[in-house]
Amino acid sequence: MEETKKSLNFIEHIIEEDLEEGYSNDALRFRFPPEPNGYLHLGHASSICLNFGLGETYNAPVNLRFDDTNPAKEEKEYVDAIKRDVEWMGFKWDKECYASDYFQELYDWAVMLIKSGKAYVDSQSSEAMAEQKGTPTEPGVDGPYRNRPVEENLDLFERMKNGEFEEGKHVLRAKIDMASPNMLMRDPILYRVLHKAHHRTNTDWCIYPMYDWTHGQSDYLEQVSHSLCTLEFLPHRELYDWCLDQLVSNNKLRPKQREFARRNLSHTVVSKRKLLKLVEEGVVSGWDDPRMPTISGLRRRGYTPEAIRNFADTIGIAKRENIVDVSLLEFHVREHLNKISPRVMAVLNPLKLVITNYPEGQEEWLTAENNPEDESAGFREVPFSRELYIEQEDFREEANRKFFRLKLGGEVRLKNGYIIKAESCTKDAEGNIIEVQCTYDPKSKSGSGTEESLRKVKGTLHWVSTRHAFEAEVRLYDRLFNDENPDGHKDKDFMEFVNQNSLNKITGFLEPSLKDAIVGDRFQFQRLGYFNVDKDTTAEKLVFNRTVTLRDTWAKIQQKN
RNA sequence: UGGCCCAUGGUGUAAUUGGCAACACAGCUGGUUUUGGUCCAGUCGUUCUAGGUUCGAGUCCUAGUGGGCCAACCA
Numbered sequence: 001m002e003e004t005k006k007s008l009n010f011i012e013h014i015i016e017e018d019l020e021e022g023y024s025n026d027a028l029r030f031r032f033p034p035e036p037n038g039y040l041h042l043g044h045a046s047s048i049c050l051n052f053g054l055g056e057t058y059n060a061p062v063n064l065r066f067d068d069t070n071p072a073k074e075e076k077e078y079v080d081a082i083k084r085d086v087e088w089m090g091f092k093w094d095k096e097c098y099a100s101d102y103f104q105e106l107y108d109w110a111v112m113l114i115k116s117g118k119a120y121v122d123s124q125s126s127e128a129m130a131e132q133k134g135t136p137t138e139p140g141v142d143g144p145y146r147n148r149p150v151e152e153n154l155d156l157f158e159r160m161k162n163g164e165f166e167e168g169k170h171v172l173r174a175k176i177d178m179a180s181p182n183m184l185m186r187d188p189i190l191y192r193v194l195h196k197a198h199h200r201t202n203t204d205w206c207i208y209p210m211y212d213w214t215h216g217q218s219d220y221l222e223q224v225s226h227s228l229c230t231l232e233f234l235p236h237r238e239l240y241d242w243c244l245d246q247l248v249s250n251n252k253l254r255p256k257q258r259e260f261a262r263r264n265l266s267h268t269v270v271s272k273r274k275l276l277k278l279v280e281e282g283v284v285s286g287w288d289d290p291r292m293p294t295i296s297g298l299r300r301r302g303y304t305p306e307a308i309r310n311f312a313d314t315i316g317i318a319k320r321e322n323i324v325d326v327s328l329l330e331f332h333v334r335e336h337l338n339k340i341s342p343r344v345m346a347v348l349n350p351l352k353l354v355i356t357n358y359p360e361g362q363e364e365w366l367t368a369e370n371n372p373e374d375e376s377a378g379f380r381e382v383p384f385s386r387e388l389y390i391e392q393e394d395f396r397e398e399a400n401r402k403f404f405r406l407k408l409g410g411e412v413r414l415k416n417g418y419i420i421k422a423e424s425c426t427k428d429a430e431g432n433i434i435e436v437q438c439t440y441d442p443k444s445k446s447g448s449g450t451e452e453s454l455r456k457v458k459g460t461l462h463w464v465s466t467r468h469a470f471e472a473e474v475r476l477y478d479r480l481f482n483d484e485n486p487d488g489h490k491d492k493d494f495m496e497f498v499n500q501n502s503l504n505k506i507t508g509f510l511e512p513s514l515k516d517a518i519v520g521d522r523f524q525f526q527r528l529g530y531f532n533v534d535k536d537t538t539a540e541k542l543v544f545n546r547t548v549t550l551r552d553t554w555a556k557i558q559q560k561n
Numbered sequence: 562u563g564g565c566c567c568a569u570g571g572u573g574u575a576a577u578u579g580g581c582a583a584c585a586c587a588g589c590u591g592g593u594u595u596u597g598g599u600c601c602a603g604u605c606g607u608u609c610u611a612g613g614u615u616c617g618a619g620u621c622c623u624a625g626u627g628g629g630c631c632a633a634c635c636a
Contacts, residue, residue: 007575007584035636070635126634135632137563171634181564183632192634211636234566235631259566261629266572272636314585316574318567321629325572328586338599373599404597413595446595453595460595527596554597556588 009317011050011228014258015058023225027253028060031224032086032093033215035067036078036199038272039287039294040085042308042329046263049312051228052091061094063222068100069214071198079199081287085295090305095222099214100200102221106209107161109217109247110172110190114153118246119190120146121156122173132178133186139179140186146175160193163206167193174213176242184239188212216240219255220248227255230262231319263315264323267479268293269487269494283498284480290534290545291480291502301477302522302532302547304340307333323485330548333530337547341524342370342377345415345462346510348474348528350389352435352466355420357442358386363465367447368416382511383468384417389509390463395436397425402557404459406436412459415526419444419457462526469509472542475534476504508544517542524550 008016019025030051034044055062064086068074086093113119122129122145134140148156153172160170172191180186190213195206219227227240240257248254264270269278270293278284278292287294290301298308311332315324345368363385371377394405394412406412411421418440426435443452483489483497514523522532529549536543 007577009574013578033636037636067636073635129634130632133632135563138632139563140632168634183564186632189634194634208634210634215636231566232630233636235564238565261567263573314573318574320567322573325587328573331586334598343596369595372594372596402597415595417595419595457595459597462596524596524598527598529598550596550598552597557597 010319011054011226011258011260011317012057014256015054015226018225025058025060027223028054028058028225029063029094029223030054030060030226030228031063031065031097031219031222033065033067033218033229034082035070035073036075036082037070037073038078038276039081039296041270041272041275041292041294042265042268042298043262043270044085045089045295045308046312046315046317047228047230048086048089048091049309050260050317052089052093053313054226055094060225062091063095063097063224064093065097065218065222066099067211067215067218068098068198068200069208069211071194071196071208074199076199081296085299088299088305089295089308097218097222098200099209099218100198102214102218103201103205103209105221106214106217107207110209110213111154111157113174113190113246114157114172115150116246117150117175119153119172119174120148121153121160121170122146122187122189123156123170126168133183134178136183142178143187146178146187157191160191160207161205163195165193167195169193172207174242182235182238184212184235185242188239212236212239213243216243216255216257217247219257220244220252223253224255225253227257229257229259231259232262233257234259259319260317261319261322264321264485265293265329266323266325266484267481267486268326269481271487274487274494277495278480278498281495283495290475291477300535301545302337302530303333304336304522307336310336323488326479333548334551337522337524337530339373340371341522341530343368343372343524343526344511344514345382345464346474346508346514346525346528346531347389347391347462347464347469348506348508348525349392350509351392351395351433353388353390353395353420353463354435354437355386355388355440356423356437357439360386362386363467366416366445380513382416382513383465384414385465385467387466388414388463389466389469390436390461392433394459394461395422395425395433397433405461406438406459411457412461413444413446413457414440415460415462416446417463418442418446419452419455462528464509464511466509468512470512470515471507472510472514472544473536474506474508474531474544474546476506476546478502478504510542514542522547 032051132143171189173187176185178186191207194208237257288296288300365381368382399407420438420440422438424437443450481497482499486494486497517533519533530547531544534543534545
């Protein structure tokens with residue numbers, strides 16, 4: 001099969017260039033390096049697809065590396081959740097790595113740095129150091145400890161490691177240039193004292209390396225060829241390279257850091273800090289609340305890994321600011337779910353429909369196609385009887401020609417069943433329609449092949465038999481934020497845009513075949529949308545999440561009028 | 562009042578590296594359809610501005626404009 005030439009993103013161009021300039025394909029290695037301080041979200045999904053995707057196209061290994069240098073924020077719970085999410089996405093990492101595995105090397109390298117006069121122990125307060133650091137427009141000035149003798153630095157650093165000092169008393173700083181136009185080069189802190197247990201090294205260490213003294217070295221130790229991160233790390237690149245300069249040897253590969261723009265999604269936030277706030281303030285039920293843009297939330301909502309990967313591939317990667325429209329994500333779930341979801345009938349806003357010429361007490365089982373997109377999906381039987389539920393929105397006493405549904409005197413087909421005609425309706429004291437009476441054409445049965453069954457009527461309705469249907473909880477979701485860019489307002493906090501009606505729990509009436517559904521099962525409720533079974537399901541009650549609605553042209557027509 | 566990064570339709574990304582601006586989504590029109598779904602066809606619309614180099618510029622240069630990042634013992 002001729003494959004159309006795929007266009008490359010700018011990262012792939014860089015790699016192609018490296019390959020042309022003599023990089024061996026065997027030297028390619030990537031990594032996905034999350035900090036285990038929260039759950040992965042759609043932004044991470046993009047990065048995962050980028051790195052692991054590169055691994056697949058170049059047949060190169062990809063490490064999963066936990067950037068765990070801050071025990072104050074990191075937990076094993078997050079490590080486990082991250083591994084689960086990456087696996088669910090369908091990717092296999094080569095090595096499972098931890099920055100904390102390199103603490104000894106990092107310490108040794110720091111000692112080496114001190115010995116060569118390129119690092120010193122600073123004993124000032126953080127305020128004093130901040131003051132000397134200057135501002136983006138003004139150079140910094142040297143601090144009083146900058147020229148501390150090597151022996152004294154060595155002694156103090158060792159005692160920091162031995163736990164002789166409390167937090168904040170001393171730090172180890174690189175000696176670079178307090179006047180550099182790049183703030184990060186103004187003698188960055190390399191090590192700080194933290195008397196906290198680490199989820200892996202426990203209390204073995206009480207000094208912890210900073211990000212900049214860890215990331216490049218970790219890449220180097222793992223021989224990662226291309227270290228990809230988001231744009232806000234661009235200013236760190238100079239420091240990344242400075243750190244590598246201190247320790248790379250000629251016969252080993254020198255990693256390259258390259259930066260891409262993080263993906264923003266409209267009507268949501270993708271920042272661990274902000275997602276954490278939604279969880280802590282109880283706006284959502286947890287990190288895996290189906291409204292969350294986390295991978296675990298999307299999974300619970302009924303999204304498939306394929307949908308997310310296709311989405312990530314479609315939006316690609318670049319260097320400019322962006323807000324990707326959620327409709328693109330929704331397109332990809334629908335596209336996949338349409339292919340794989342069995343069709344079923346469920347009524348969410350029931351209106352009783354009585355077929356007056358259908359014998360009382362009679363029932364029959366009609367044959368229904370499971371998935372018109374998949375011949376192998378087969379057929380099932382659905383029960384039909386005199387009393388049915390249809391959707392309230394599917395009946396009007398009067399309506400114009402654009403309304404393809406049931407109206408008095410009008411005809412409609414009941415999906416997989418008969419053509420019916422509405423004759424009358426009953427109202428309660430407030431004037432609400434509570435029942436519709438209709439007649440059916442016994443010869444019009446679907447699939448019977450009779451002349452009547454072949455008749456074209458404009459509308460087809462889904463339905464359930466009142467006697468056979470069973471109740472289930474159905475959770476309908478709306479976007480979590482009313483604003484397209486909730487954290488894009490300087491004067492307003494993103495929390496102000498939280499949609500108060502993002503969750504609507506209702507009771508639905510489902511066809512009996514659904515009784516055996518188990519957690520995670522996905523269905524298309526015909527004419528309504530895609531739904532999956534939520535983990536809150538119990539032996540007594542099934543709970544469904546609406547993953548996404550079907551495309552709804554009728555809703556658009558109505559909006560216009 | 563500094564340094565760095567970025568600028569292509571409503572959205573996201575491409576453009577054989579200087580050679581006919583393309584793909585997907587969204588929107589709109591129509592067709593098919595026992596899901597107002599799917600599918601099919603059509604349509605809409607773009608290189609931030611001003612100069613320059615060139616036979617030729619989205620691509621290179623200069624200036625401007627707009628947006629972003631940088632002053633955590635976070636990553």
